[in-house]
Amino acid sequence: MLSEFVAPITSIVYADDVALSATKKTSEATIVARANNARDSWWAYRALTKPTAPTVRDESWCRNDIDRFILARIEAKNLQPAVEASREVLIRRASLDLTGLPPTPEEVAAFVVDESSLAYETLIDRLLASEHYGEKWARHWLDLVRYADTNGFERDSEKTSAWKYRDFVVRSFNEDLPYAEFIREQLAGDEIRGRDFDSIVATGFYRLGLWDDEVPDLAQALADDMDGIVDTTARTFLGISLGCARCHDHKGDPIRQKEYYQFAAWFAGVAPYKESAFNSLEADNVLRMVRSDFGHVDPEVELAAYVATRASLIKDIRAIEVQAGLCDATGFPDRASNDALVAHLRFEDDRGNSAANAVNDAPAATVRDAGFAVEGRIGRAFHFDGGDDRVEIKRTIGDDFTISFFMRTTDVGGGSESDRRWFRGDGLVDGEIGGITRDFGISLIANGYIAAGAGAPETFLTSGPGYNDGQWHHVALTRVRSSGELELFVDGMMVDHARGSTERLDAPKSLAIGAMLHADGPFSGDIDEVRLYTRALPATEVRSMALGIHSVEFARSEVTRVLGESSAQTLTQTHASLDALRLPELEGETVLAVREKSAPSATHIMQRGSPHALGEEVQPDVPLIAARFAPDLAVAPAHGESSGRRLALANWIADARNGLTWRTISNRLWQHHFNEAVVPTPNDFGRLGEEPTHPELVDWLAATLIENGGSLKAMHRVMMTSASYRMSSVATEQALSLDAPNELLTRFRMRRLTAEELRDSMLAANGTLNNAMGGPAVRPPLPREVLETSSRPNEVWPLTEESSWTRRSLYVMLKRSLQMPLLSAFDLADLDSPCPVRFATVVPTQALSMINGDLTNREAALLARRVEREFPGQLRQQIVRARQLTSGRTPSGDEVDEAIAFVQELQNTEKLSPEQALDSLCLVCFNLNEFLYID
């Protein structure tokens, strides 16, 4: 039945490239025919249906269908499955498999005596409900997506907020996010309906790879980055080794090179790292600011509500003030403070060719071109025609200051919406000097943004758009030198703040009004009442100035006198409400995420994989071997920020009709419970991979997962409650001779602890494990010898706070150029490429680090201290406890006697103190295979 596909494609296997390119021209039709055929013939590509479990002779052994698939093959060889493992073995196996942590001795004891018929099922449910479950299973996922906390190469800098992606994965497992959603959020979390903070964070998936910020060949670097995305996506979600078709047609499967690029085209909208000076790239495009309540609240609605509430409160205050005769209906006279006022340009000259300074003895401003006076916010104002008009005044501020003025315009403004740095705009009040220096200013940017900023270090603030509406608006910028804090106000509302330089801002000699200081950026519109203060005005004063309402302290007595106490009380309360009103959080926090270009770029085939030899342009499509149905392309999101291509792909991958997807994840779940996957090559279901040992079992698992709505927890339950999972790992003589490789699963497969489990189990055993979840990666101390392998031994690994040193290994920083030696010795995943199955090596250097290393010796001593503390003076109990904490098993009396003898012998012959002898015993416990391996 597999004839056509299984027949070796000899012409393209191991042929050299010349032969290959010749073959490609003549055999494209053949490859297409083979792909079409493979879709119905190759086990992995066939339509997914739920197979019926086989009948078995010993039905009584079976707890669910999994057991029938397993037992049928065992029985076919006239073998029997192993007996059920002991309770002590089962709870340790299940705890480590689900949480990565050993059970406590108390948990073991309780489970062993639990007589309930559902004791085991209850145990599984308890472990699945543990938050540690997500921590354990996230690690399996992170191996696949080549998660690391740094970028690699010369600087090997930290990937900003990569840990939020890691925490998203932990949360997703813990919340049992349906697998289809888990796929959709990572591939298109910014495009799905109902997107939220988590789904944006999930798209950090695209940003996890190696990233060189100084590249020899930009096109090559971008192509390599794309290859990481294409290959990781195809392998992780589909089990297709698509990366093999980057340079030429696939050597094992009927996949044309073209199909690799068609798949890449799904990601053609993803903005890559941003080009910068020389050979360098910047991280701009890979970061986004996202509010934690993103998607649940519409910021525009929220903002509109804020504006309306504020307007109504102001109206109420003004009504009282008008009634009390404090001002007219427009809010005047103006009662701005004169405290620390160093300049006040009122622009009252009716010819508009001089600008007197209303502050006594202060220098007057110079009018550089004739303006003309118009009706102002108060009295007259100065009109700037967008040409040479400008007013200049000596800069008398530089430490703490406030700049305040009114402006009115219908002009579009300078710069562009995508670059709202103040020095790109049209000058309002400005002192910009070229280069990075101690300057500052305020300008109008395209579409009516008010922008402000300061230099050295460059600091930028910006309002929202739309202030070019032909109405008067008040603008104020305040600065506190000691903290560097800058606050930008429009119409009395703080619209942005930032922390900048704490130096005196003294670069410009004067300030330009109505233009940028350096003569560009002419403003077209009116400006009035420019005030400079040598203090940072508090928000209430800015508000009074902007709106013409008085401070409550000022107004209260007059209101009381004219209108009485009750009105005064209303006034006070209304002011209080106004003070309490907060502008909605607009920006949010930085996350590593996908961001799209304005439109997807064209995708071309790269001949021989070279970005410098572009061939035919291709459109997004899915590999023919997997194309049982077509992706729905009409899913572009309404927000218009992206093309919808990734969503189309995500929907196609997550579709229940896509058998590959569900087979792939089911196989991975099996892999981590049974310690070898049914398909032993979990990232390659094609011809270069291994075929499944139990082909129908894969389909049964996949179909069952779909029936369960993609709930991974449901599948853990199904697998772990099977009789197959509960088997003992002890082999019978018969099984050893007839099923030596344990292909039939005649007994459970033992496994070694993973690197993380090993360290975490030591910390759990001695009671120092810090269970805090999530957050930035931690850096516990490393041996000096290891730091010295870095080109920056003293800066490469700054320690995090001491309490973090015993956090779970999941949270230890994964730095591409430097790793914790114990973790890398025990086969941590390679961080640069997808790792579907970890190595499990046995090398003498592991023994060295376990017996001589600082880490194990320290943890062993802490274990000794723990048992001494718990059982002071009772050596027998201390030893029992140490063995329980490390093996999950209560040692026999003989074993304990032997251990006591050992401890005493060390004291007698090696002259160790009782404490030191116990340290040595605890170190032996950590080195026992009983600790390192799971039965």
Place this chain on the structure above:
Amino acid sequence: MNQPPLNTFCGQTRREFLWQAGGAFTSVALAGLLSNDGFLQQQALAFDGTTRLPEGMSIARDNPMAAKTAMLPGKAKSVIFFFCYGGPSHIDTFDYKPDLYKYDGQTIAVKTKGRGGDKSEGRVVGPKWKFRQYGQCGAWVSDLFPHVAGCVDDISFIKSMYADSPIHGSAMLMMNSGKLLGGPSIGSWANYGLGTVNQNLPGFVVMLDSAGGPISGAKNWSSGYMPAMYQGTVLRGKGPPILDLANPAGRSDALQRSMLDRLKLWNTRHALLRSGNSELESRIESYELAYRMQSTAPEAVDMSLESKETKELYGCDQEQTREFGEKCLLARRLVERGVRFVQIYSGGGHNDESWDAHGDLKSNHDFHAGRTDKPVAGLLKDLKRRGLLDETLVIWGGEFGRQPTAEYANGTGRDHNSYGFTMWMAGGGIKGGTSIGETDELGATGVGERFHVKHLHATALACLGLDPNHLSYFYAGLDQKLVGVEGAEPIRAIMT
């Protein structure tokens, strides 16, 4: 190209191979312990899920790190690679450009690409040292390397080297792994292909400069997607040579032995109840091996066993050359003991701590050459007089060379140059007293027959008797090779 490998796959099925190779991979250096049992089968397939037969290799049945028969007749058994990190200037060392002196200070049109981007003209910096001819072959060597100059009849220069990157990070990874993004390093490939004859020492040893590691640190000697047993082990000249080799302070050997005996007893009892899982036995044995390493490794690095004359030959008696001289002497002791691949870094950290002479070329290269010239020459001479040079391949060079023009308006500093630079090889499999390839009159770029980093790698593998186009490791659906999937031929003209 594509010659058939001499040793083939002996008709095993791929699954059989996986079982053996994979099983063996889990248990380095434990020859004879492994048998066809269930636990191994699991590991065979589990170690990466896709690995299969390295084409054309014969693999020892039981132990992947055991010495293996080479694929082709090779001369070298070991490699010592001097990595001059930062990029030594070829035109100030071994690539004599007489015209360059007279252009000194003139601004001329020349295309360069370095840290500072692409440039089309620059101010020439004339070479800062005199060149003289040496040996029967008459090779030109600058006054930076008077001692190495005395060995030129054993050396073959490759003067038209080029690389894909003029940026340290990616260029370092390329010189070590053949790929800009990194991967298994050349030392890993050599051990993967040949194993090691001394199970008590690591097969791939790296010695770093006292200034620190190179950029990317351990990634330069990583085994990438191969198992960690193939990665380089950092060996230190002072204190315990290998991390965690020494007993913790205050633990006597007798105590260590008591603990190991107790461990063995209890672990053996545990394994008895789990017959068929020989990984457990392997791990028991790994502690014995570790214990043997504890005594073997210190002996290997014990300089007190060397004569005064030998130490002087390497410059161990002089302050300037002591550090590097000791490393060179150590390298000889290691290859004598069967270590397959030794990499010694000259330069570490950043800027002038390495050969990265952006500012003052003179002081930078005087410093680094002054520390290494005599030791490198001492090693070549010592290997030769002991009859070891014929079976030891010595490689010298950096990740790239340097530009003929100045980087800044003032000063002698040169930016990076990956368009043309020099590396040299000597010893096992190499025809001494030869030179191949050349750069243009300025030394700005290779002209005529140019040699890529992968050709250097191919030559090194071929000297070891490994066919660079068939030494492959199946990963991610491809037969990965050090020289890339498209392959590369060794530079036969410089090989014996």
